[in-house]
Amino acid sequence: MATLKAEVQGKRKDGSYIVYIRVTHNRKVSYLKTPWVVMERGVVRGKKEISDPHVCQQTSKLIEHYYQLLNQTDTQSWTLKEVTDYLTRGCDDISFTDYARKFIQKMQGEGRIRSAKNYKCAVLHLHRYANTNSLMFSRLNSSFFIGWIESLSTTSRCKEKYPICVREIFKHAIREYNDEENEVIRIKNPWTKVTIPKSDVPEKRAIPIGLLREFFRVIPDDSRFKHPLQELGQDVAKISICMCGINTIDLFEAKKEQLHKGIFWYNRAKTKSTRADKAYFEIKVSPFIMPTIEKYLSKDKKSPWLFNFHDRLSTGDSFNANVNIGINQICQKVEGLKTNFGAFRHTWATIAQNDCDASLADVDFGLNHSTYKMARVYTKIDYSPAWRLNEKVIDFIFFSNEESKAKKAKDVEKKFEKLSKYNLIKGEAFNNGQIIATVETTGFSNIDQVINALMKMIPDIYPERSKFQFKVTNVDKGLVQFYERCR
Secondary structure, eight states, X not given: OOEEEEEEOSOOTTSEEEEEEEEEETTEEEEEEEEEXXXXXXXXXXXXXXXXXXXXXXXXXXXXXXXXXXXXSOOTTOOHHHHHHHHHHHHHOOXXXXXXXXXXXXXXXXXXXXXXXXXXXHHHHHHHHHTOSOOBGGGOOHHHHHHHHHHTTTOSSHHHHHHHHHHHHXXXXXXXXXXXGGTBXXXXXXXXXXXXXXXXXXXXXXXXXXXXXXXXXXXXXXXXXSSOHHHHHHHHHHHHHTTTTOOHHHHHTOBGGGEETTEEEEEOTXXXXXXXXXXXXXXXXXXXXXXXXXXXXXXXXXXXXXXXXXXXXXXXXXXXXXXXXXXXXXXXXXXXXXXXXXXXXXXXXXXXXXXXXXXXXXXXXXXXXXXXXHHHHHSOOOOHHXXXXXXXXXXXXXXXXXXXXXXXXXXXXXXXXXXXXXXXXXXXXXXXXXXXXEEEEXXXXXXXXXXXXXXXXXXXXXXXXXXXXXXXXXXXXXXXXXXXXXX
């Protein structure tokens, strides 16, 4: 196999040296030009060896990549030119498929199982569109993505979700392989010319109060099975709506230590990996629902799990599927009702806001949404307001026959202080109506991060206490917000 080494050639008129990768193959030598240049102090005196630590680090990375390419094929019979051509092409043609696979595997290793599934589905759909199971970054240009997104136009959610997933993979790959400071662009960014459409606004999934009460009044059919699904679906739905709309995965993964003296605590699986507080929440278990919970408590002293769902089901997805089968079977006994488990969380929120006089902030808190992020980190949280609201919801559903007030929510001004790191954000800084700084990328979690990034880009020519105006655009959502700050 060929051997590689970084070295310089003759000195240029300005006293600098161009750095090359020397390729030796079958006793013949060729040189591959790199973008790096060193001055005389960066070269070992009397030799062609490089001493500049930064350049040494960069060339080592490039040589390592070259060796990885060479190890993928048998080059023993190749000519020197064939080897150098292969290395040059390989440098520009990185496998998107391989990179995406490693990216998703890393997500899985971090416990982001559901997110990893979304990313996997997005990549699989991309491969199906391209009619191949092996895609290179060089093929994925803006026209390719425009065509792919067009093929997703008939979907309600995937037309936004899938492109955002793929764009995030691109973002990480560009960060890893490109070196803009040294003009090394191995992966071009096609997303600046691509518009990702918004997903369709989902229908409100809350169950009308009359049908909800009918659902819980149904007596499940007698069954010869030890664990009848009708009973399971109805019971788990009741547990959820009596515990602030908790998800099935959080029940399935609950450990015995999470229930203590009537208090159940958990880290919400959906958001714990993206929140500083690990999506921690505490729920006071109402005496009303405790008998239903006790029915499913694990009796296996050696088992770490709180519930016995693990005795017959291996994954949270299979548990959720069984619960939904049971719910569907109950729905067949209620005229006009067709729903699934997710609707019970929506129903808790709707009843809390419409019929229990809760504010939207109260509802978000009870649902364990990621509101007031910094306050959650620095403040010892009092969860009792959510407990009192939860009791009101239970009282309204099971201990009254009142009809829902069905209040019409006031129109809320569209703001987006709550940014998603996956949204493409464009920020612009102005002074006296002139743009003086701009940034367009993903990765921002809040408005302050965008403004701080722009502040760092503002030239020093402006005196202290100067006022600057900021225009922040959520490109994916089509929303614009304006701000003003002083230096």
